[in-house]
Amino acid sequence: MTDPAAFETRWTLARAWYARKLEPDWRCHTLEEAEALFADLGLTGEFWRLR
Numbered sequence: 001m002t003d004p005a006a007f008e009t010r011w012t013l014a015r016a017w018y019a020r021k022l023e024p025d026w027r028c029h030t031l032e033e034a035e036a037l038f039a040d041l042g043l044t045g046e047f048w049r050l051r
Contacts, residue, residue: 013041 016037020026029037031050038048 009041009043013037013043016041 017029035048035050038044
């Protein structure tokens with residue numbers, strides 16, 4: 001069975017990641033922005049490091 005907390009974290013990440021995707025001035029996240037988002041969500045460790 002899937003951990004409900006894990007689903008909630010994935011959903012929160014997806015909402016934050018794609019929140020502005022349809023806006024005309026959208027741009028891809030920088031490495032720093034992406035890592036900060038991951039850290040804010042408690043996603044830490046080797047897998048979540050982008051550099």
